[in-house]
Amino acid sequence: MSGLMRGANVALTKEIPGLRTLVVGTAWDAGGEHALDDNLVLAAILCGPDGRATSAEDFVFFQQVVSSDLSVAAVDAALGDDTEQLEIDLDQVPAAVERIVVVLYLSEGGPRRRTLGQLRRCVVRVLDGATGAGIVTSEDLAPGFGPETAVVLGEVYRHRGGWKFKVVGQGYAAGIVGVAEQYGLPL
Amino acid sequence: MSTASTLLRGAPDTAPVRDDLGFLRRRARPRAVAVPEAPAPAAAPDLPVAAPSLALDLAPPAGATPPARPGRTPLPPLLRGLPGVGQGERRLLSADAPVVQLTRVQTGVGGLRGELHTAVDASVVVAYELADRTQGVVRDSQPYGPDDRRPVVHLAGPRFTVDLRQARALRRFVVVVRPADPAGPAVEGVLVLTTTGSSRLEIPLDPSDAGRTGAAADRTSTVALTGHLVRGALVLRAEHARQVRPLRDALAAYGYRGLSWRDADTVLAG
Numbered sequence: 399m400s401g402l403m404r405g406a407n408v409a410l411t412k413e414i415p416g417l418r419t420l421v422v423g424t425a426w427d428a429g430g431e432h433a434l435d436d437n438l439v440l441a442a443i444l445c446g447p448d449g450r451a452t453s454a455e456d457f458v459f460f461q462q463v464v465s466s467d468l469s470v471a472a473v474d475a476a477l478g479d480d481t482e483q484l485e486i487d488l489d490q491v492p493a494a495v496e497r498i499v500v501v502l503y504l505s506e507g508g509p510r511r512r513t514l515g516q517l518r519r520c521v522v523r524v525l526d527g528a529t530g531a532g533i534v535t536s537e538d539l540a541p542g543f544g545p546e547t548a549v550v551l552g553e554v555y556r557h558r559g560g561w562k563f564k565v566v567g568q569g570y571a572a573g574i575v576g577v578a579e580q581y582g583l584p585l
Numbered sequence: 586m587s588t589a590s591t592l593l594r595g596a597p598d599t600a601p602v603r604d605d606l607g608f609l610r611r612r613a614r615p616r617a618v619a620v621p622e623a624p625a626p627a628a629a630p631d632l633p634v635a636a637p638s639l640a641l642d643l644a645p646p647a648g649a650t651p652p653a654r655p656g657r658t659p660l661p662p663l664l665r666g667l668p669g670v671g672q673g674e675r676r677l678l679s680a681d682a683p684v685v686q687l688t689r690v691q692t693g694v695g696g697l698r699g700e701l702h703t704a705v706d707a708s709v710v711v712a713y714e715l716a717d718r719t720q721g722v723v724r725d726s727q728p729y730g731p732d733d734r735r736p737v738v739h740l741a742g743p744r745f746t747v748d749l750r751q752a753r754a755l756r757r758f759v760v761v762v763r764p765a766d767p768a769g770p771a772v773e774g775v776l777v778l779t780t781t782g783s784s785r786l787e788i789p790l791d792p793s794d795a796g797r798t799g800a801a802a803d804r805t806s807t808v809a810l811t812g813h814l815v816r817g818a819l820v821l822r823a824e825h826a827r828q829v830r831p832l833r834d835a836l837a838a839y840g841y842r843g844l845s846w847r848d849a850d851t852v853l854a855g
Contacts, residue, residue: 436735437750454690461693461752461817468657505750507696507781509729509739574694575781584672585694585782 401521401537404567408534410524411488411560419487419527420561421473422500423480424551426540427519433510434517439574440482442470443499443581444491450582452495457583458484467492478530485527486554488561497555499581503548503574514543514569522551524563536565547573660689661816672782677789678823685786685821692819693752695781699760699810701743703774703790706765710806710832711738711745712841713758716814720843722836722852749781752814759824759839760810761832762790771805771827778810778821788823806835 402408411417422442428435444456444465451457455466464471469490476483486498500522504512514520520543523535536552543549546569553564570576578585667686670676676685701709712722713730715737721730723745729736737751738758747758762772773792779785790807808826812819828835831849845853 432734439750454688457690459690459693461749462660462689464657464660466659468659471657505693505695505748507746507748507750509736509741509746578782583690584688585690585780 401523401535402565403537404539404542404565407562407564408524409557409560409562410533410554414526414533417526417528417561418489419485420554420563421483421485421525421527421530422522422552422554422563423476423478423483423525424500424502424520424522425480426502426517426521429516429518431512431516433508434504434512437505437508437512438481439503439505440472440484441501441503441574442472442484442486443501443577443583444470444495445497445499445581446494447496449497451584452492454584456495467495469495470498478525480523487527497553499553500551501548501574501577502551503570503577506547506573512547514540514546514549517543520549520551522565524552524554534563536567539565539567542567543569546571548577550577663689663816663818664820667820670780670784670786672784675785675787677787678821679789680823680825683823683825686815687780687819687821689817691780691782691784692814692817693749696749697747697812697819698779699745699747700777700779701762701772701774702777703743703762703772705769705772705774707743707772707774708763708765709740709743709745710761710763711740711758712761712836712839712844713738714756714841714843716754716756718756718843720841722841722844724852727852727854747812749819752817752819755814757811757813759808759812759836759841761828761835762807762809763832764805769805771807776809786821788825791825805829806832808835808839811839 424440426438439459441457441459444452446452458465458470458472460472467490469487471485473483473485517540519538520540521536521538524533526533548570550566550568552566555562664686667684669688670685708725710722710724714720723730723738723740728740730738736748737755738745738747764772771792772790774790776788776790777785788809790809806828808824808828811822811824833846833849847853
């Protein structure tokens with residue numbers, strides 16, 4: 399089954415007018431490489447209209463599991479087909495937040511170096527948090543990866559009073575440091 | 586409120602079973618980061634003034650956090666009064682200003698890397714305690730802790746790395762520098778710490794006898810650095826402490842008493 403391609407978007411709240419809670423999940427196949435599997439991290443960056451992070455407190459990941467406004471949270475144990483998930487309460491997202499950038503990165507603190515190019519499969523998908531029904535799944539992004547150690551999987555963003563989701567699939571050879579620089583996240 | 590709890594309570598008894606919603610009934614809610622206590626070193630007679638501020642005050646400041654959303658708990662505020670370090674900033678952790686508190690982002694991204702710079706033959710020893718209270722030591726002959734499959738701390742000569750992807754599994758650590766010559770003086774040099782965001786913390790190692798404790802017959806260890814995970818953030822402290830005593834006693838003075846020793850200077854390999 400082919401999924402939503404890089405650059406394509408879907409009008410979430412137009413498709414599902416009552417949509418209140420999103421689950422953004424990712425599933426990957428590391429091919430048994432535990433050093434790759436163990437160190438992949440799903441994260442969200444809450445960004446303002448200028449495309450920059452609103453604050454360091456609004457980088458949501460395993461060590462900071464909820465944004466300061468409680469609108470975005472990392473789910474402890476992703477279930478279903480996903481490896482990791484984030485939950486976004488759309489009504490609680492502050493007006494100052496224009497987009498929520500969903501990032502997958504390799505945390506490079508261990509002795510073994512890996513890259514996203516070693517992934518055999520990687521998809522991002524969006525679910526309706528209230529019903530669990532899948533809304534959209536991306537194409538397999540893994541064939542586009544090489545030496546990168548971070549990738550912006552997608553963005554949830556405001557559009558004409560509603561919310562849209564776009565598959566991005568942009569890799570960063572500089573890893574999470576490159577992503578942080580792009581979005582003004584202080585490390 | 587959203588997802589499972591709302592869904593299950595709101596579902597009429599007569600509603601048909603939805604096989605596709607199985608994962609929602611098992612969804613784990615987000616948890617706040619574990620809040621370990623900040624254990625003070627058991628023997629630290631020369632603790633600088635900053636040390637008392639490490640004591641936990643779990644009460645959030647009034648009005649500092651938004652109202653709790655059911656199912657989501659605001660993270661506890663970080664310790665107040667401790668300096669942070671900016672991205673790319675260079676900071677000397679002197680005896681007068683020995684403490685830095687990283688942000689949760691700095692605490693969880695990549696690795697915290699340390700390197701001993703010295704002109705003398707010396708070694709680095711890192712003792713650690715995990716969140717489950719198990720303790721261990723990494724050293725030249727045992728460079729991975731707790732194991733080489735997925736080490737939380739690993740050592741390579743004068744360099745060590747704390748894997749911050751596993752920050753939630755770590756409770757605290759201490760870095761000790763020892764001269765190769767048992768009769769030699771304390772090591773002179775600098776221990777340099779680097780974060781993923783290129784913040785650089787420098788801890789000068791002073792070979793003088795200031796802060797020296799123990800019997801003159803024993804090798805001089807320098808307890809250079811301690812790190813504690815407090816409310817999800819790493820608090821780093823330059824200890825500037827000389828311990829003229831066996832490694833076993835030097836580590837015990839900092840609360841590392843859960844180790845087994847082959848002799849007073851050699852930890853039993855785990």
